[in-house]
Amino acid sequence: AQSVTQLDSQVPVFEEAPVELRCNYSSSVSVYLFWYVQYPNQGLQLLLKYLSGSTLVKGINGFEAEFNKSQTSFHLRKPSVHISDTAEYFCAVSQGGSQGNLIFGKGTKLSVKP
């Protein structure tokens, strides 16, 4: 069975500092990987996704993630965060094919302080 582990439940960081949100997954088959962001009282918005090809994926709002197959990781990074990046971030996997369901990690709450 697939599973996703987000290693940090909360990450506090100062504005303009770099940040990395960690995600590891387990799966016996090839997967597609996603990062979503959820602002308070809102649904989820896609930041980026990895399907195949280049292991470095660039997304919206200056975020990027690197797929590492040997370490089964898909960590999210941003070189300089803003107050507006304060939100909860979810890593998710999809088995692909006709499987339309996502398996989510527990989420990481990013808190950006001035």
Added chain:
Amino acid sequence: KAGVTQTPRYLIKTRGQQVTLSCSPISGHRSVSWYQQTPGQGLQFLFEYFSETQRNKGNFPGRFSGRQFSNSRSEMNVSTLELGDSALYLCASSLGGGADTQYFGPGTRLTVL
């Protein structure tokens, strides 16, 4: 293009009642998935419908059911509500493949008293 819409946005029910939530997908999307979000369990997959057929199902009791109409709109129903059913219910639509991006609605906040 209009996004995914969910109605109602907020709902308060009492134990034992039933509830129906509605989701209108993005135009052209044939897949609709439902997720339950709670502080304790996080985001959990309920079920997915594709072209009016349930294609995938998560590990939830039979009290949770859904359907999809010919225009791809979907409803989910929860019967005999329990306190633990209090959650944010999110609907997502996509073109239908595992590689396709799922676009989420704002959710329906269900409170069971």
